[in-house]
Amino acid sequence: MRAFEYVAAADVNAALRSGSTADARYLAGGTNLVDLMKLDVERPSLVVDVTHLASADPSLAQITELPGGALRLGGLAHMSDVAWDARVRDRYPFVSQSLLLAASGQLRNMATMGGNILQRTRCPYFRDTATPCNKREPGSGCSALHGVHRTHAVLGTSEHCIATHPSDFAVALAALDATVRVRGENGAERTIPFTRFHVLPDAHPERETVLEHGDLITAIDLPALPFARHSLYLKVRDRASYAFALASAAVALDVENGTIRNARVALGGVATKPWRSPEAEHALVGRPATQATFAAAANAALAGAQPREQNAFKVELAKRTLVRALTEVAA
Ligand SMILES: Cc1cc2nc3c(=O)[nH]c(=O)nc-3n(C[C@H](O)[C@H](O)[C@H](O)COP(=O)(O)OP(=O)(O)OC[C@H]3O[C@@H](n4cnc5c(N)ncnc54)[C@H](O)[C@@H]3O)c2cc1C
Ligand code: SF4
Structure with missing residues (x-):
């Protein structure tokens, strides 16, 4: 690991001042940043520890009620605390499930909301500085295109990058229309x-979000959505625990008298960003909650897939994952 300066910010303003320094990075749980610093992928000259900000403003690490039943998750709230919160489990089961199906207990006790949605891809070439990677070193090429790409994306890809977005939690947030x-x-x-x-990788896979350098995530708002009580996050992976998704689906359904009145669908493990599917939702709303409708929605969700040789199986896997998730929620 390279030498770097370290500062523990006492409050948000101090963090923003330090965080705006060129090559500075915020340190929250550190479960992704420190990993990548050890691999020499991340090379910050200044690490700004934000874990003490909650002493000045406790709401940064808490879950707060908003009017109408919405919830605000502090940017520094831990994955475990959010996952086990009774309000989150009751109002947004798929949010809780997406967190509990990620990483391990120890990691979830350290990792935070802000860090989770900013975690970097697990593409092995991104994590290996001996190989070309457009995301790590813009313009160097994409080793995955003609290399090992079994776990890579089939949706939202570009000729410059096909890396999968790794977060489970982010898939539930996409379905929920969080802020x-x-x-x-x-x-x-x-x-x-x-x-x-x-954002999609297009020609600039090194840019992953609309954030500007130095921006600090203070919270994630979960809107009130009564039918999200009928939701599910289904994750399919190589091992039953401690593995990233090969395919996943976050779904919520509002079904009355057998007809779908409203639906939310997002996919994970198959796309370059958390993948909301308006096409699937359109295929569901107003239709009977049947296997035929669910299969049509899955076909619509994957219609734009661009698989490569080793990850073609993901198209069918994602469809089956989505159909199973919809079937379970409808039941
Ligand atoms: C072995 C292993 C298995 C894992 N399995 C899964 C899995 O199955 N599913 C899954 O979803 N995840 C998984 N993860 C990833 C894990 O969820 C992330 O590492 C974690 O959520 C990152 O949160 P953190 O607080 O530790 O972030 P950090 O490592 O502290 O930060 C990550 C990035 O976010 C930035 N950052 C952090 N907080 C803020 C903020 N408030 N504002 C602005 N920038 C900020 C940092 O500067 C850094 O760039 C796994 C990780 C490991 C190590
Ligand atoms: S898929 Fe993206 S992250 Fe992986 S090697 Fe190609 S450019 Fe890098």
């Missing part, structure tokens, strides 16, 4: 709809 609250260098707060937070 990210951010404070920038000038201290002003702004909000970003979650479905616009991550």
Whole structure:
């Protein structure tokens, strides 16, 4: 690991001042950043520890009630605390499930909301500085295109990058239409709809979100959505625990008298960003909650897939994952 300066920020303003320094990185749980620093992928000259900010403003690490039944998750709240919160489990089961199906107990006790949605891809070439990677070193090439790409994306890819977005939690947030609250260098707060937070790789896979350098995530708002009580996060992976998704689905359904009145669908493990599927939702709403409808929705969700040789299986796997998730929620 390279030498770096370390500062523990006492409050948000101090963090923003330090965080705006060129090559500075915020340190939250550190479960992704420190990993990548050891691999020499991340090379910050300054590490700004934000874990003490909650002493000055406890709401940064808490879950707060908002009017109408919505919830605000502090940017520094831990995955475990959010996953086991009774309000989250009751109002948004798929949010809780997406967190509990990720990483391990120890990691979830350290990792935070902000760090989770900013975690970097697990593409092995991104993590190996001996190989070309456009995301790590813009313009160097993509080793995965003609290399090992079994776990890579089939949706939202470009000729410059086919890396899968790794977060499970982010898939539930995309389905939910969550909002990210951010404070920038000038201290002003702004909000970003979650479905616009991550960007497609296109020609610049090194850019993954709409954040500016130095922006600090202060909270994630979960909107009130009564039918999210009928939701599920289903994750399919190589091992039953401690593995990233090969395919996953976050779904919520509002079914009355056998007809689907409203639906939310997002996919994970198969796309370059958390993948909301308006096509699947369109195929569901107003239709009977039957296997035929669910299969049509799955076909619509994967219609734009661009598989490669080793990851073609993901198209069928994602369809089956989605159909099973919809079947379970409808039941
Ligand atoms: C072995 C292993 C298995 C895993 N399995 C899974 C899995 O199955 N599913 C899954 O979803 N994840 C998995 N993870 C990833 C894990 O969820 C992330 O490492 C974790 O959520 C990152 O959170 P953190 O707080 O530790 O972030 P950090 O490592 O502290 O930060 C990550 C990035 O976010 C930035 N950052 C952090 N907080 C803020 C903020 N408030 N504002 C602005 N920038 C910020 C940092 O500068 C850094 O760039 C796994 C990780 C490991 C090590
Ligand atoms: S898929 Fe993306 S992250 Fe992986 S090697 Fe190619 S450019 Fe790098």
